[in-house]
Amino acid sequence: MKFSIYQESRQGPRKANQDRVAYCYSRDALCMIVADGMGGHLHGEVAAQIATQFIAEAFQRQAKPQLEDPFRFLFDTIMNAHLAIIDYANERGLLETPRTTVVCCIVQDGLAYWAHVGDSRLYLIRDGRIVVQTKDHSRVQMLVDSGRIREEAVAHHPERNKIFNCLGQMAPPKIDLSRPTALRHGDTLLLCTDGLWSPLSGRLICEALLREDIMSAVPNLLDLAESRAGPDGDNLSVIAMTWAEELLEDGDQWISTVEMDPNAYKTTVVQFGRTSQGGQEGGYLSDEEIERAIAEIRNAIKKHSS
Amino acid sequence: MPSQANQPLPDGYQLQNYRITKVLSCGGFSIVYLAHDENNQPVAIKEYLPSSLALRKEGDALPSIAEENLATFRYGMKCFFEEGRALARLSHPNVVRVLNFFRANETVYLVMRYERGRTLQEHIQARRGAMKENFIRRVFTLLLNGLREVHSNKLLHLDIKPANIYIRNDGTPVLIDFGAARQTLTSEGFKLNPMYTPGFASPEHYQKRDLLGPWSDIYSVGASLFACLAGAAPQAADLRMERDRYVSATKLFAGKYSTQLLETIDWCLQLDHLQRPQSVMALQKVLLRERDPEGPRKRSFVANLRSTLMRLARR
Numbered sequence: 001m002k003f004s005i006y007q008e009s010r011q012g013p014r015k016a017n018q019d020r021v022a023y024c025y026s027r028d029a030l031c032m033i034v035a036d037g038m039g040g041h042l043h044g045e046v047a048a049q050i051a052t053q054f055i056a057e058a059f060q061r062q063a064k065p066q067l068e069d070p071f072r073f074l075f076d077t078i079m080n081a082h083l084a085i086i087d088y089a090n091e092r093g094l095l096e097t098p099r100t101t102v103v104c105c106i107v108q109d110g111l112a113y114w115a116h117v118g119d120s121r122l123y124l125i126r127d128g129r130i131v132v133q134t135k136d137h138s139r140v141q142m143l144v145d146s147g148r149i150r151e152e153a154v155a156h157h158p159e160r161n162k163i164f165n166c167l168g169q170m171a172p173p174k175i176d177l178s179r180p181t182a183l184r185h186g187d188t189l190l191l192c193t194d195g196l197w198s199p200l201s202g203r204l205i206c207e208a209l210l211r212e213d214i215m216s217a218v219p220n221l222l223d224l225a226e227s228r229a230g231p232d233g234d235n236l237s238v239i240a241m242t243w244a245e246e247l248l249e250d251g252d253q254w255i256s257t258v259e260m261d262p263n264a265y266k267t268t269v270v271q272f273g274r275t276s277q278g279g280q281e282g283g284y285l286s287d288e289e290i291e292r293a294i295a296e297i298r299n300a301i302k303k304h305s306s
Numbered sequence: 307m308p309s310q311a312n313q314p315l316p317d318g319y320q321l322q323n324y325r326i327t328k329v330l331s332c333g334g335f336s337i338v339y340l341a342h343d344e345n346n347q348p349v350a351i352k353e354y355l356p357s358s359l360a361l362r363k364e365g366d367a368l369p370s371i372a373e374e375n376l377a378t379f380r381y382g383m384k385c386f387f388e389e390g391r392a393l394a395r396l397s398h399p400n401v402v403r404v405l406n407f408f409r410a411n412e413t414v415y416l417v418m419r420y421e422r423g424r425t426l427q428e429h430i431q432a433r434r435g436a437m438k439e440n441f442i443r444r445v446f447t448l449l450l451n452g453l454r455e456v457h458s459n460k461l462l463h464l465d466i467k468p469a470n471i472y473i474r475n476d477g478t479p480v481l482i483d484f485g486a487a488r489q490t491l492t493s494e495g496f497k498l499n500p501m502y503t504p505g506f507a508s509p510e511h512y513q514k515r516d517l518l519g520p521w522s523d524i525y526s527v528g529a530s531l532f533a534c535l536a537g538a539a540p541q542a543a544d545l546r547m548e549r550d551r552y553v554s555a556t557k558l559f560a561g562k563y564s565t566q567l568l569e570t571i572d573w574c575l576q577l578d579h580l581q582r583p584q585s586v587m588a589l590q591k592v593l594l595r596e597r598d599p600e601g602p603r604k605r606s607f608v609a610n611l612r613s614t615l616m617r618l619a620r621r
Contacts, residue, residue, distance in 0.1 A: 093462035300394035
């Protein structure tokens with residue numbers, strides 16, 4: 001496989017970043033995950049974290065070096081991630097289950113397979129046009145589908161944040177699976193949360209990708225989305241991946257997996273707005289995280305003591 | 307029970323700005339010390355030290371943690387943080403107050419205000435139950451103020467029992483030990499199991515943990531009330547679910563306590579969580595005699611009895 005990939009998650013003007021993004025790849029398969037923890041619900045970032053980590057770990061276990069059945073993997077793993085979130089809430093006695101959206105894409109054998117729940121999106125962009133895009137599980141999308149409002153009105157609709165399908169909800173989530181889609185040289189897959197797509201139009205995204213490669217276009221798009229959304233903006237997260245034929249591209253930004261050990265994998269996770277790289281290790285808390293948790297508790301003590 | 311006991315830090319040990327005075331209690335997850343700060347003020351310090359994962363030998367300050375347990379140890383630490391986070395947010399006269407939180411000796415410490423007094427458990431043991439109704443009503447009404455604060459912060463205590471209810475020397479109660487609010491490690495072969503105290507834990511504690519809610523803490527309050535009268539906990543909920551041998555407080559203590567209090571206890575101890583008071587507020591109103599308990603079956607039974615007696619009396 002040969003591809004270039006860029007991921008970033010920004011907090012925006014919100015108090016916390018409840019988005020999580022991660023990708024991992026083995027020699028023959030790539031997995032990309034974007035999750036948007038739901039702010040109205042308690043511990044949204046926990047749900048996003050569990051979903052992302054759960055899917056990434058399942059991929060690492062099963063993609064050796066390929067997944068047997070990508071759709072089966074997507075369906076089972078996302079459903080199990082949902083159950084893991086429910087378990088977390090039950091075991092902890094949370095009065096409300098944390099919730100998250102998720103969009104996850106697998107690429108192997110030159111085919112892309114994706115699944116989504118909620119309003120985090122995947123776009124397939126080819127020759128400066130959106131060829132395929134996921135359909136949000138949101139109230140406004142239903143209004144669009146029934147012809148009650150136009151696509152362009154979605155971004156400003158008062159109910160744009162209401163989604164009816166997510167991980168952690170009471171009923172099992174409806175997991176929307178794509179068709180296997182063959183990738184061509186130069187295709188870009190873009191997975192993102194509503195913090196990115198909501199302030200931008202599809203055309204803007206396509207134009208940016210026509211002008212530059214993802215490494216410079218995507219950070220610019222994030223800047224643009226952030227400034228357009230202004231003080232009411234959301235967390236914004238994205239993974240963009242451009243696919244290349246093995247022999248056609250050369251340069252630092254291209255990752256070639258040909259020489260990888262078939263049992264090895266690489267994982268890159270963005271947590272709390274920062275990037276941490278991990279190999280085979282899967283520790284639960286780093287020293288830094290411990291220090292951060294302690295600082296947070298000490299602040300809370302200070303704030304609440306009179 | 308853990309097969310190995312951890313050695314506590316020795317008396318006199320200087321832990322940052324605190325000097326350890328003595329061990330207050332030693333559990334499977336943690337050790338609680340009495341210590342004094344630099345102004346010689348007493349504090350209670352809780353040390354995260356799950357004995358199944360980290361072993362401290364005599365004379366060492368640092369526990370030794372086997373390589374394969376490190377991830378679980380750290381994961382459990384996350385839960386200790388949850389307890390710290392939960393308590394830090396709660397500032398209420400009937401909930402234990404956290405003063406500090408720090409890291410040392412490769413583990414973490416939670417510093418709490420030290421309260422003078424003794425646990426409700428000790429009070430019960432001293433009197434073998436048979437506590438005065440007025441005392442019970444006063445203590446629990448105040449305690450429920452604290453529990454209400456806990457629930458309104460979207461937390462459940464999950465380990466309410468007389469040993470976790472501390473009565474200060476002035477007679478006011480404090481809810482202590484929020485360790486259970488963090489016991490989350492049941493899946494995937496984690497070595498830390500959820501903890502519950504037989505007799506005080508609700509049926510939901512044992513199975514159907516997705517049903518845990520304020521009513522589960524209320525069951526434990528009911529069991530604690532029961533223990534104040536009986537000197538011991540009622541039959542454990544898991545056994546009750548197999549064969550319920552709970553004799554209602556109404557029957558057991560008739561004439562010794564007001565019917566209203568006894569019915570309240572029976573109401574809290576319903577196996578079906580929907581039949582219990584659904585909120586602390588509802589329970590408090592009953593304890594303050596602003597309302598009557600409404601255990602559905604019981605109520606009709608009592609109502610029937612009352613009308614029968616009335617009928618007999620009229621004859």
